[in-house]
Amino acid sequence: MSTSPPRPAAATRGPVRVVGTGLLGASIGLGLRALGVDVVLHDPSRTTLLLARDVGAGRLPTPEDPPVELVVVAAPPDVTPDVVLAELEAHPHAVVTDVASVKTAVEGPLRAAGADLDRYVGSHPMAGSERSGPTAARADLFAGRPWVVVGSEASAGSAVLAVRTLATDLGATPVMLDAATHDDAVALVSHVPQIAASLVAARLVDGEPAALELAGQGLRDVTRIAASDPGLWTSILGANAEAVVPLLRSLRGDLDVLIEALDHASVATAAEEVATGALGTVAAAIAAGNTGVSRIPGKHGGTRRAYDVVTVLVPDEPGSLARLLAEVGAAGINLEELQLEHAPAQAVGLASISVLRGLRSRLEEELTTRGWRVAG
Numbered sequence: 001m002s003t004s005p006p007r008p009a010a011a012t013r014g015p016v017r018v019v020g021t022g023l024l025g026a027s028i029g030l031g032l033r034a035l036g037v038d039v040v041l042h043d044p045s046r047t048t049l050l051l052a053r054d055v056g057a058g059r060l061p062t063p064e065d066p067p068v069e070l071v072v073v074a075a076p077p078d079v080t081p082d083v084v085l086a087e088l089e090a091h092p093h094a095v096v097t098d099v100a101s102v103k104t105a106v107e108g109p110l111r112a113a114g115a116d117l118d119r120y121v122g123s124h125p126m127a128g129s130e131r132s133g134p135t136a137a138r139a140d141l142f143a144g145r146p147w148v149v150v151g152s153e154a155s156a157g158s159a160v161l162a163v164r165t166l167a168t169d170l171g172a173t174p175v176m177l178d179a180a181t182h183d184d185a186v187a188l189v190s191h192v193p194q195i196a197a198s199l200v201a202a203r204l205v206d207g208e209p210a211a212l213e214l215a216g217q218g219l220r221d222v223t224r225i226a227a228s229d230p231g232l233w234t235s236i237l238g239a240n241a242e243a244v245v246p247l248l249r250s251l252r253g254d255l256d257v258l259i260e261a262l263d264h265a266s267v268a269t270a271a272e273e274v275a276t277g278a279l280g281t282v283a284a285a286i287a288a289g290n291t292g293v294s295r296i297p298g299k300h301g302g303t304r305r306a307y308d309v310v311t312v313l314v315p316d317e318p319g320s321l322a323r324l325l326a327e328v329g330a331a332g333i334n335l336e337e338l339q340l341e342h343a344p345a346q347a348v349g350l351a352s353i354s355v356l357r358g359l360r361s362r363l364e365e366e367l368t369t370r371g372w373r374v375a376g
């Protein structure tokens with residue numbers, strides 16, 4: 001008889017009803033199903049609903065179902081208040097949460113509508129991707145990520161606990177914030193970065209194919225989220241305009257200063273004609289970026305660590321990457337981060353291996369001895 005590993009226990013009580021079974025809803029369903037929680041699904045799109053069922057995110061409801069304990073609304077922000085209201089009414093004993101990326105724009109209309117706020121607790125998992133729909137869903141999407149929980153003064157303690165428990169069951173860390181503080185924070189760390197990525201990527205529309213061939217990891221790092229869904233992001237940005245607009249104005253101010261400085265430097269023909277301070281202004285902009293990026297928490301939280309990076313050429317053949325990683329392990333060196341890049345029009349990839357500071361030359365030596373080509 002085969003024995004399967006014991007399932008980790010979930011503290012969340014089912015049935016959990018997921019309304020909106022796209023990326024977020026189906027990922028929550030998958031994560032809860034992996035813990036054995038009963039999940040019932042609903043989406044106005046029949047295709048999306050059935051796809052979510054087929055990827056294993058839950059089941060369709062039946063008339064014999066016991067009352068729902070928890071409702072998770074994972075619909076676009078603009079429809080979320082109405083959906084939450086309808087769910088509070090349809091499930092009078094359930095706790096209702098939503099995962100919309102904005103919180104004041106959900107809480108405000110609920111208050112105005114006189115909703116039963118003691119059973120409603122807003123939330124926002126700080127995890128996702130540039131993809132949409134249930135086929136992009138992952139059970140481990142939330143593992144190790146913050147999950148903002150927005151209890152209001154009206155929220156029952158048991159309702160807040162139910163939403164915190166949902167977050168911890170899915171491997172996330174609950175962070176308690178009020179709606180306005182949340183909205184200001186995500187404007188800075190999520191909404192303005194999305195706009196910046198989209199605007200930079202939009203410059204590429206008219207780029208020559210030969211120029212695009214030269215694109216490296218830097219461009220990919222800056223533009224990954226530019227592939228996000230325009231409809232969803234219009235809904236998010238429209239709902240958080242009050243927090244986003246001041247940040248965009250200060251970004252525009254910085255951009256104007258930089259343009260002015262570079263313009264001065266480029267029109268000057270002789271060194272003495274370059275206005276004093278012009279290049280200093282450019283350097284200050286890049287240095288301010290250094291300071292900003294060093295403040296982003298890194299692996300396992302805490303301040304981002306500076307790693308040594310060794311870039312290795314990996315043949316584009318089955319098993320090459322696995323062999324490389326096994327040999328890093330065999331050298332007794334822990335891999336902190338890994339980035340992969342495909343070298344254009346070549347049968348090799350570039351694997352950038354981050355290791356703790358001081359280990360770079362030993363890793364280079366170990367890999368070179370084993371026949372790997374390390375990029376200079």
Ligand SMILES: NC(=O)C1=CN([C@@H]2O[C@H](COP(=O)(O)OP(=O)(O)OC[C@H]3O[C@@H](n4cnc5c(N)ncnc54)[C@H](O)[C@@H]3O)[C@@H](O)[C@H]2O)C=CC1
Nearest residue numbers: 020022023024048074075076077100101127128129132133
């Ligand atoms: N995409 C991301 O990375 C993240 C998204 N969020 C938030 O999660 C929510 C869902 O986003 P995604 O799953 O990415 O989008 P998605 O587009 O993958 O899924 C949204 C789903 O909502 C459904 N829907 C539309 N109108 C509805 C209604 N009236 N009632 C019920 N369902 C409805 C759609 O049919 C679709 O299946 C949004 O509020 C978003 O702001 C939160 C964290 C990360």
Ligand SMILES: O=C(O)C(=O)Cc1ccc(O)cc1
Nearest residue numbers: 101126127128129130190225
């Ligand atoms: O893909 C990424 O890195 C994201 O940051 C995804 C994301 C999108 C929207 C959110 O409200 C939260 C997270």
